[in-house]
Amino acid sequence: MIDVLNLKKTFDTIEALKGISFNIAQGECYGLLGPNGAGKTTTISIMSTLVEPNEGEINIAGIDLRTNPQECKKNIGVVTQELALYNELSAYDNLLFWGGLYDVPKPELIARIDQTMKLFGLFDRKNDKVKTYSGGMKRRINIASALLNKPKILFMDEPTVGIDPQSRNLIFEVVEKLRKEGMTIVYTTHYMEEAERLCDRIGIIDNGKIIAQGTLNELKTSGSMKESVVISFTNLTDAHHSSIANDWKDLLRFDDTLHFYTMDIQGDLSKIIMKCSNIGLDISKIDIKKINLETIFLSLTGKKLRDT
Ligand SMILES: Nc1ncnc2c1ncn2[C@@H]1O[C@H](COP(=O)(O)OP(=O)(O)O)[C@@H](O)[C@H]1O
Ligand SMILES: [Mg+2]
Structure with missing residues (x-):
């Protein structure tokens, strides 16, 4: 579903990615686990066409990202690390705005907004301005907005940083549900507990390189771990x-x-x-x-x- 080969990206003098490769099968939840500055956001930004790589090949759902980014985007939902929400608008109006960017008929969009707000436990608060929301609630709306175009693939960039435990658990449950329904997910985190719980396979990323990759069990038994x-x-x-x-x-x-x-x-x-x-x-x-x-x-x- 996703094939990434030898991705390289340099910002001025910083080599953010030094040749990243991975393949993700349909329906898999793939975790990119690494510390701050490892290159997770850069990888996600390139895969979601927000940043151009210096080198490397990316194929998403059978489409070459470099030659056909617009077609690629149709298959992707992105939960960026930074929240993209209008504080002065209600959660509902935010979703209407972001959902309106997709090619979804309005009645269908409204039905999807109601559905996702229920999924994230925020239906009762849908008319409240986002500025009255907690960090965790904003994050839930942020994820909801990435799901409105019913993407085949979801990129989630550190979706649980700085939020309350209740929102975190809800996000875990939603990720598990989406995964069961067959969505392909790339989930970045620096929390190993999250990668262990949610991900079928994990790529450990450090300093712009994937230094180990596999299922949790494969990672545990490979090498001479002590x-x-x-x-x-x-x-x-x-x-x-x-x-x-x-x-x-x-x-x-x-x-x-x-x-x-x-x-x-x-x-x-x-x-x-x-x-x-x-x-x-x-x-x-x-x-x-x-x-x-x-x-x-x-x-x-x-x-x-x-x-x-
Ligand atoms: N727009 C940018 N300009 C300059 N340097 C950047 C930019 N984005 C990321 N970097 C650098 O690239 C490296 C990888 O960053 P990033 O992908 O954000 O890591 P992570 O998401 O794993 O914390 C870091 O050294 C970071 O400072
Ligand atoms: Mg990041």
Whole structure:
């Protein structure tokens, strides 16, 4: 349904995309997971014809995007990272405006607006001005407006950033429903929980490149992923750190916390704790980290997905 080959994009001197490729089958929910600045929005913007790439091929629903962008657009709904809504208009009038840009007969459009407002739990508030809406409600309207042309493909760029848990859950439910109905979805996020829950396949993106790709299970079992013991200390110094690093090669430090990677948590846990206590370290917290997308990202890049 979507074929992207060797996409490159440079802004002035910044190489935002350094050769991105992926294929997405019809009905798949594909997650682009990566930290801020990885290139997610640039990828979505190019696929939705808002930004031109420097290089690369894109085929959407059998249509070449570079030679036939208008035809491509007909198949696509886009939920941009930045909200595009008129605050002084009601939610209903916003949808009427955005929906009016599509080639949908008015009675049909009105029926679709009612339907999507119900889907997003905002039908009762449809005549209220958008400026009275919470961030989560605005986001729901933003997604609703992307669905009015009944697209085959939906691009969602970090749709849950900065919204309340209730709106987030509702958005998850809508994504799951659309996916069940056979819509092809590209969903970008820097929250691994979202990619794990919603996506059939995930591309991990960092620094303008996809560094790993597959189903969650494939990502977990590919490479030599290890589980980790994460210990926080009240008195960790550089000296402690190097003393431990002598014994434990597979180690990362974040401030007061050490990450010990191991293939055998059960067997290694007591050894690790003993070592720490022998050199006078005071433990404030111990966490056992099973393999998940966050740990996969960390092991591939040495970085956390999020700063917090
Ligand atoms: N219009 C632009 N002008 C200059 N640099 C940009 C522009 N858009 C994005 N970038 C840069 O490209 C890189 C990728 O950005 P982006 O695609 O927005 O990442 P993400 O959505 O994953 O956070 C970043 O370094 C960003 O600063
Ligand atoms: Mg972005």
